[in-house]
Amino acid sequence: MIAPHRLSVKFFFEELSIDVESFIPVFHRWIRENVVPNELLLDVADYKHIVDGPAILLVGLEADYVVDLTDAKPGLLYVRKRDAGSDLSDALGTTLSQALNGVKLTETDVELKGKLKLRTDAAMIVLLDRLNYPNSANGDGAAATAAQTQLSDDLAPLFGDDATVTRVDNDAREPLTFELHAPSAPDVDALLGQLGSVG
């Protein structure tokens, strides 16, 4: 299946005992120290004035890292904007490993360590491509169903055979969205290892 225009994965905070503002200096330091060598990090955008939205963004060329408060579910959202891969599986692999790398960077950051924890037993996956992956009402839903099967197949080896990928019943204007639920929370390093990322 075709790689979506953009693909995002959000992992949710289990704990977050700091203000979102604290991410601003951290993200600036990440840019300075080039902590994600295979991506070009550009700038930090501060949207904390918006209620329930993407509060702080680390904007990059290939991807954005977002401390996202949408729907009152705080999490670290990784939005892959370009060069994700040649097809959906490929794009998912890239997006997931970079998102998990982001989780690891956040949890182990010198300033953030001990002040937050992200869970790996759930995630939200969004296909930001209304042309190729329209959401419900538009089209016959074939692309959505096929994408769901593909995501389930690709995620089972990582999150266990009992992991489920369910379609979020959102508005037709919203992008096609899935939720991943796993019976247990795999270790981030283990996941990265399986994905073949150095981490």
Place this chain on the structure above:
Amino acid sequence: MSNIGWKDVLADEMSDDLAHEIDIFEGQMELMGQGKLDEKVFAETRLRRGVYGQRYDNGQRHDGFESRELDFEEKERIKGPDTLWHAPGMQRIKVPGGGLTADQLDVLAQVADEYSDGILHVTTRQDFQLHFVHIEDTPDMMRRLASVGITTREACGNSVRNVTCCHLAGVCQTEVFDATPYSEAYAQFLLGHDDVQDFGRKFKPAFSGCEAEACGLVMMHDMGYLAQIREVDGKPKRGFKVFVGGGLGTVPHQAKVLSEFTPEEEILPQTQAVARVFARLGEKRNRNRARIKFLVAKLGIEEFRRLVDEERKTLPHDDRWTAYLDTLPHYEEKPTRPPTFLNGQVHSSEFNQWLETNVYAQRQEGYSVVTVNLPLGDLTSQQTWELADIARKYVGDNVRTTVEQNIVLRWVSDSDLPSLYEELKAIGLGDPGAGTIVDITACPGTDTCKLGIASSRGLAGELRTRLTVKSASLPDAIKDLKIKISGCFNSCGQHHVSDIGFFGNSRRSGNFKMPHFQVILGGKWRDNAGSYGLAVGAVPSKTVPEVVDTITSRYVEERTKGETFQEWIGRIGKKEARNIIQPYMQLPAFEQQPEFFSDWGDPRVFSLGDIGIGECAGEVVSLFSMEISPAESEAFEAQIALDENDPARADDLAYSSMLKAARALVRTQFLDVGDSPDRIVQEFKSRFFDTELFFDQYAKGKFGQYLLDRHSNPNPNPDNDSAHRLIEEALLFIEATHACESRVGGNVLVEI
């Protein structure tokens, strides 16, 4: 793999004109990619499509310690002088008069999350901006916008920018009449008009329904229109008092009266005449003096008026000048619900507070305008489609953006106000305080603007948070003061016309630079931006919240009964005003207060290293260069059509590209050639072919003959071979046009 793109999917939903323009832009991008377009021409071309540069797009960024190179790929690829192709940019989306439909909101929301960072930003001229957009995504984004009737054309560049209009027009208590349909007709008439393509600088028009309120801000615009009714032959006649040459920026000018009363049927031709005078006599080289305000000041308003009147007499008649007037009697907005009244019930104090500041009783009984107070002008994609649904439920398509970076819902039936409030609150858009001291205006500043010096948005966010906390206890006298902030002297945040305004600058302390804001006091928002404030001194950015407290406390203590803030500042004078802020003007050393050396919301040690070349002025390129470029793009499209085995289309495009090139050449001598192929060919023939100006030493008239032949002998059934030949001919013809222009150019003779 699917090969179907938005272009195919939306083919039936876009108007032919918009669809074609976007294809041409895409072709120009392709040519730029191949290095076949001049960088300045391409920069101005994309600016005229609203595709703007953004901070760091020169590939440099200061990280707080040093300026570092950003490792973009293909650094040799550029999209304008010193602007890297792959660096993300800003897209401005034009919204004439701020008018939006619910369907347009839906699409704006969708393009924001697929192509930008999921945030829509309302600007101080009723537009939207999206940031961090990749240029490759812009054609599809434009197509999706075009499918709901939105164009980004001439949102930037040296052209007629968005035509603004009061957000209350049509429902306002004090207006003379509804200026909306006039502003719409005006915007449509000037969009892409031949006479607005050769300006040395941007041109911003505004419409207003009344004199005393602020909404239209006509006094600070290049051209402003104030609704008037006059008695003519015993009958009331509609028209406008017309202003010209206003503008903010480093040197703010109040507009001058061009005419006390221009009857409605004359406003379009008069503007066209102004445009011609500006194109002909306006400064082209020195961009700092190229706005029309400088021309008006240089010539004096009397001489300027005389020139415009002369020009008006020579304009060839155009039916469009008055055609729209016939539709005016039918112009009306439809509420979705019947009028009702809000009475009886007891409401929460929260609701009452919101009601007091965010709700305006319309002239039409039983209806109100609700202001959705957007923090810093921002809303998310999700909020945008949720707002679209709220609009559908309560007001239909009666939605507008405002120059204070908010959105209004018009025609809310009064008894719906409590439930509407609850629904807005549920999506995070129920903030009270619209139009009050907490509703701060700010330009993009150092967040995204290449010219930003200090963080206007960072400061606005900080002030908003602090003032909101104490808003309930603020004395009435200061609740309604306006704060407006620009990141530099260019005044995009309109700081000159606020009670308390700020613009970013910098001062040195020891070896370090410290972000500062110049304090501007006593500007007037009402009376259509009636007067500009006084600059009283610069204070460190980090002291601004205290400075605001100090100034407002002094005002509360000292004001006499009923004295406005402007009157108070006028009374105490500049010297005393400066004394008030004097204690904050001392600069601590870095070691004493290191936090003073970074800006709000940005922990990096402050530097000016990120300032780049702004694109506010666009590139001054010749009219010919701008007009020949679409011809090249069309010839390129013709080649693609041929590759796709569509000779008929290829033939048509190749012919059309020759016409465009010929037209560009003719217009170096004769602006009014119009669009008819016969006329273009006839003018080309008599001016360039018969005179042999077009001839070159070796080929003589051969290349010109290609156009003449194709025009008089179209091929009814072009096949691949004939189309291929015609494309070759078109390319040679376009080359010859370039050559001819450079031989004869520089000697441009404008005939009317």
